[in-house]
Amino acid sequence: MTAESVVPEILHPWAIYIEASEEARRRGDRRTGTDHFLLSLLEDSSVEAVLGVSLQQTRYALESLDQEALGTLGVGSGTDAPLLPTRAVPKKPKIRDVMKKNRLRMTPAAKKVLEEAVKPTRRKTQVTAQQVLAQILSLQPPDPAAALLGALDVNVLEVRRRLDAVTPDS
Amino acid sequence: MDIEKLNENLSSDDPALGLRASLALHRLAERVEANHVASARGKGWSWHQIGDALGVTRQSVHAKYCKESS
Numbered sequence: 001m002t003a004e005s006v007v008p009e010i011l012h013p014w015a016i017y018i019e020a021s022e023e024a025r026r027r028g029d030r031r032t033g034t035d036h037f038l039l040s041l042l043e044d045s046s047v048e049a050v051l052g053v054s055l056q057q058t059r060y061a062l063e064s065l066d067q068e069a070l071g072t073l074g075v076g077s078g079t080d081a082p083l084l085p086t087r088a089v090p091k092k093p094k095i096r097d098v099m100k101k102n103r104l105r106m107t108p109a110a111k112k113v114l115e116e117a118v119k120p121t122r123r124k125t126q127v128t129a130q131q132v133l134a135q136i137l138s139l140q141p142p143d144p145a146a147a148l149l150g151a152l153d154v155n156v157l158e159v160r161r162r163l164d165a166v167t168p169d170s
Numbered sequence: 171m172d173i174e175k176l177n178e179n180l181s182s183d184d185p186a187l188g189l190r191a192s193l194a195l196h197r198l199a200e201r202v203e204a205n206h207v208a209s210a211r212g213k214g215w216s217w218h219q220i221g222d223a224l225g226v227t228r229q230s231v232h233a234k235y236c237k238e239s240s
Contacts, residue, residue: 028200029193069191070198081201142186 008128008167009044013114014093016040016132021104026084027062033107034145035062037114038136041129050133050162053152061151109143130167137163207235 017032019040024032039062041047042055070076090097097103106114117131118124137156139146149156203224210220217236221228 028197028204030196030200065190066194066197069187069194072187073191073195075195075198081198081205084201084204142189147186147190 008046008130010126010128012093012125013118013127014097015089015091016127016129017106017114018093018097018103019043019089020110022087022089024104026086028081028084030104031107032104032110034110034113034136034139034143035148037110037132038145038148041133041136044129046166047129047133050130050166051154051159052162053154058148058152062148065147065151109139113139128167130163134160134163204235207231211235 016037020036021032023036023039024030027036029036039055039058042051042053042058048054113132113135114127116135118127120131121127136145137149137160141147141150207220207224210223217228217232221231224231
């Protein structure tokens, strides 16, 4: 995987939120957290290249963290239930997609990540996956995304350098 | 599992691990519930029967799971 300089795709913040919310629902979570945002960003292959890890590896690492935590309670493997089925996510979401009753709300940290990511853009309805990733990289454990990056042995400084190379203007 | 052993395990002194375990337990419960609701629907159970089994109204279980596969 190599991080080549590509023009980052402009997304609506809702698109990132809905994708992350589906990841949360799929895992059985009550809220959409920063770890779900990280998973949703990894749908973009250029983000995979910058981070140096794949979506599958990240999902596996998240499951392993859960298994490890459950192991401390003596709830071992074998009790793991399959993930919930994935639902289609609209590419260009409309307000009714965001306001769906069963859409999972964001955790305060996830909300802050999205708000900070859109801050530098004039139009608050446009954001890139790289801008959101830059905010996620600034998080510290025990934040779930920071813990996940730690479990994946991601070198945050190196990723920041690659991110700057890919998006020199951000 | 023996209750004493569970109590011993619950008193882990690492809050990060303990809090993650609490969330992981919730995720596990949600997945078990969702998978069994789907299985019950597949076997012809009504929303009313599923609601009764879960101790909630049929409306709330229907609202939560009716569009699960959409």
